[in-house]
Amino acid sequence: MSFTSQMIFNITIIFITVTLIIGVILGGIALFRIAGALKLRNRMLQQATRPYLICQRNRQQLLIKNLGPVPVTIDEIESDFDLSSLNQQVIYANQSFYYNLTKPDKLAISVRYHDEIHDYQADFNL
Structure with missing residues (x-):
C-alpha cells in the first residue's frame, strides 16, 4: 500500500x-x-x-364537592361537626354533599382522601 x-x-x-x-x-x-x-x-x-376536593360554607350549609374528573374515596374526615358518615365514602366527579350547620362558629375540617393512584390531604378553615 x-x-x-x-x-x-x-x-x-x-x-x-x-x-x-x-x-x-x-x-x-x-x-x-x-x-x-x-x-x-x-x-x-x-x-x-387529579381530584380536587373542596369544602365551602354557604351561610348555614356546608358544601363538600369533588371538582376533579376522577372519583375519590374519603379515608378520614375530622371536624368539629360530625361528618363521620363520609368516612370511606366515594365521591364521584362533580358530586356534592350538603350538610346543614346549626352553629355560625368557625369550622375547621381536615380531609384525607385518595384516588386510584395517590393519597391527598386538605385542610379547610371555614
Missing part, C-alpha cells in the same frame, strides 16, 4: 470514528430530552386528572 493510500485510509478511519462519537453524543442528548419531556407530560397529566 502506498503512502497516499495509507493516508486516505487513516483519514477515513478518523472521520468515521469522529462521526460515530458525535452520533452517540447526539443520541444520548436526544434520549435525555425525551425522558424530560415524558416526565413533564406525566406531571401535567397527573395535575389535569
Whole structure:
C-alpha cells in the first residue's frame, strides 16, 4: 500500500470514528430530552386528572364537592361537626354533599382522601 493510500485510509478511519462519537453524543442528548419531556407530560397529566376536593360554607350549609374528573374515596374526615358518615365514602366527579350547620362558629375540617393512584390531604378553615 502506498503512502497516499495509507493516508486516505487513516483519514477515513478518523472521520468515521469522529462521526460515530458525535452520533452517540447526539443520541444520548436526544434520549435525555425525551425522558424530560415524558416526565413533564406525566406531571401535567397527573395535575389535569387529579381530584380536587373542596369544602365551602354557604351561610348555614356546608358544601363538600369533588371538582376533579376522577372519583375519590374519603379515608378520614375530622371536624368539629360530625361528618363521620363520609368516612370511606366515594365521591364521584362533580358530586356534592350538603350538610346543614346549626352553629355560625368557625369550622375547621381536615380531609384525607385518595384516588386510584395517590393519597391527598386538605385542610379547610371555614
